[in-house]
Amino acid sequence: MAYFSLAFGSATKNRDGKIIEAFFPYPVMAPTDALVDSLAEITGYQQGNQAIEISTSQSALLAAAFEKSGDTSNAAFAAKAAESNNQPLVLVILATDDKPASVAEGFLKLQLISNRLVLPHGTVLDGIFGLLHNIAWTNEGPIDLPELAERQIEARLAGRHLSVDCVDKFPKMVDYVVPTGIRIADTARVRLGAHVGEGTTVMHEGFINFNAGTTGTSMVEGRISAGVVVGDGSDIGGGASIMGTLSGGGSVVVSIGESSLLGANSGLGFPLGDRCTVESGLYVTAGSKVLMLDSQGKEVETVKARDLAGVSDLLFRRNSITGQIECLANKTAVELNSELHSNN
Numbered sequence: 001m002a003y004f005s006l007a008f009g010s011a012t013k014n015r016d017g018k019i020i021e022a023f024f025p026y027p028v029m030a031p032t033d034a035l036v037d038s039l040a041e042i043t044g045y046q047q048g049n050q051a052i053e054i055s056t057s058q059s060a061l062l063a064a065a066f067e068k069s070g071d072t073s074n075a076a077f078a079a080k081a082a083e084s085n086n087q088p089l090v091l092v093i094l095a096t097d098d099k100p101a102s103v104a105e106g107f108l109k110l111q112l113i114s115n116r117l118v119l120p121h122g123t124v125l126d127g128i129f130g131l132l133h134n135i136a137w138t139n140e141g142p143i144d145l146p147e148l149a150e151r152q153i154e155a156r157l158a159g160r161h162l163s164v165d166c167v168d169k170f171p172k173m174v175d176y177v178v179p180t181g182i183r184i185a186d187t188a189r190v191r192l193g194a195h196v197g198e199g200t201t202v203m204h205e206g207f208i209n210f211n212a213g214t215t216g217t218s219m220v221e222g223r224i225s226a227g228v229v230v231g232d233g234s235d236i237g238g239g240a241s242i243m244g245t246l247s248g249g250g251s252v253v254v255s256i257g258e259s260s261l262l263g264a265n266s267g268l269g270f271p272l273g274d275r276c277t278v279e280s281g282l283y284v285t286a287g288s289k290v291l292m293l294d295s296q297g298k299e300v301e302t303v304k305a306r307d308l309a310g311v312s313d314l315l316f317r318r319n320s321i322t323g324q325i326e327c328l329a330n331k332t333a334v335e336l337n338s339e340l341h342s343n344n
């Protein structure tokens with residue numbers, strides 16, 4: 001049988017004993033039957049998608065099972081976890097990629113994306129928003145929101161200061177994983193479940209939501225909304241906005257191809273192709289009427305921006321005299337590209 005994924009990690013429970021978040025340092029894609037069978041023997045896993053709580057003594061056995069399968073990272077983690085002091089431990093086995101049924105499953109799926117094991121849209125996340133708790137992420141760890149006030153009082157009376165970094169269902173990505181080859185100026189701007197490609201820099205104004213992100217080298221100084229994927233070599237200029245689909249009725253998932261540029265303070269509401277530029281300050285929504293110009297600057301036709309979805313080598317600008325949105329061949333990008341090729 002082909003399993004989707006599995007992961008062993010540590011979790012946080014609320015006072016009702018319910019898991020509210022889980023950290024999986026080494027998630028495994030497509031685990032072998034042999035590994036699943038040996039973990040099942042220790043944990044009683046039978047079939048389907050399950051989040052199973054693990055005792056420290058079971059954790060020692062898991063360490064041996066991972067070791068036998070050749071997974072030394074998980075083996076070392078399980079061995080350390082076996083010595084931990086009552087920290088909740090959880091094993092998630094996902095036979096299939098179905099919508100997450102528990103908090104631990106949801107956190108695993110977000111970590112699969114942020115660990116770059118799957119791309120955004122590469123795993124089913126339906127219903128995750130309703131599943132996750134709204135949590136106060138503090139310097140003393142995640143606290144279920146209904147318990148925060150009491151914990152603040154307890155901390156003060158014990159002479160400690162409980163500092164709340166954020167109140168959200170999704171924590172910041174870097175508290176779970178820092179993928180290789182990235183820079184993030186303000187870590188709170190990148191949520192767990194973001195896919196940050198090797199070579200990407202996220203500046204202070206940049207933001208990446210869950211199930212969204214970059215696939216390679218990008219400079220992100222604007223906002224990448226949930227579901228949006230930005231191709232290798234594309235830059236998101238300062239304050240630029242990309243329309244998401246979570247609110248407002250939009251249904252087309254916006255994406256950006258390779259080597260494109262969203263100018264500073266621009267906005268994008270339709271899928272952009274490769275080597276395209278959107279002028280600084282111009283917001284092109286899917287329904288925007290766009291005047292197509294030929295290489296002589298003559299008007300050819302008027303189309304809706306959504307009809308240009310995925311078309312490459314385009315420059316969008318708002319004519320500073322007429323106010324009309326215009327689209328012409330993106331000469332700068334084409335030139336840059338041929339320069340790149342001549343250097344090959």
Ligand SMILES: CC(C)(COP(=O)(O)OP(=O)(O)OC[C@H]1O[C@@H](n2cnc3c(N)ncnc32)[C@H](O)[C@@H]1OP(=O)(O)O)[C@@H](O)C(=O)NCCC(=O)NCCS
Binds near residue numbers: 221264
């Ligand atoms: C749209 C943009 C790409 C055009 O830049 P460009 O290709 O270098 O073009 P130029 O500014 O040299 O202009 C070429 C011609 O188009 C004209 N032009 C440029 N923008 C125009 C506009 N909005 N309306 C009318 N004419 C315009 C210029 O006046 C010039 O005319 P000319 O041939 O008579 O001299 C650029 O203005 C832009 O917005 N870049 C984004 C940069 C950015 O924000 N980066 C991110 C930083 S965080």
